[in-house]
Amino acid sequence: MTTIKRTNSDNLDFIKLVKELDIDLGVYYKEEESFYGELNNIDKIKHTIVAYNKEDEPIGCGGIKEFSIKEIEIKRMYIKPNYRGQGIASIILNELENWSSELNYEKCILETLKEKPYAIAFYEKNKYNEISNFGEYAKAKNSVCFEKTLK
Template identity: 25%
Template sequence: MYRIVEATASQPDVIALIAELDRYQAALYPAESNHLLDLASLPDETLILRKILHLDQAVGCGAVVLNHDGSGEMKRVFIDPTHRGQQLGEKLIAALEQAAAGRACHTLRLETGIEQHAAVKLYQRCGYQIRDAFAPYQPDPLSIFMEKALR
């Protein structure tokens, strides 16, 4: 059975999942196209973080970084490969969106890579649409930028 719960960036299981995600992305893209963010460096009031537990083991995570303008950026969405194919990504994104909307966030944006086909399809299934680069990003041929209005 899977559960989605609140998390913090300092939890060892979250740190391990993010390290696995970083290794995966480092193998796909050069450093200048890896837009990695240290979630632990963010103020608590700007961060929404969730993890997926399976039998009390963390198998996925994702975050939203809230901006002062009512928008947010989805970051660090990752599901352990052995637990994919069970709609956990859709459930995690829905939980993040609900939490963001509850914090007065009206729009979510994200950046993902062109080689992450499953991630792009997941975001599209969840209603995200491709858009131009948004601040602080610059156009990058290895990046795909997406957005969804929450209200």
């Protein structure tokens, strides 16, 4: 059984999972690591989710960060490799969307890497539509961006 905890970026389990995510992403960033590293700073992420397994071990995370008055950005989605394919990412994403709605945001936006087709397929499966790269990702050649209107 997976349990979900709403927290913030000071949560030690969230910080630990983000460090694992950064190691995982290092393979993709190559010469762009400093660019993406700045954009992935967790200090500005006020709302985070940590998923736990039945032994109460942290197994996945995600966060939301305000992008505009109406838009919230999904950030730092990560599932430990041995827990992937079990629907945990969808549980986290759904909880982030619900929390965004509760905070009165109208749309979720996000960025992922073109070199991660499994991530692209995941967001498409969860009804995200590809959009032009936004904000600081506008000129990032390795990025692909998505949005989803909340109900």
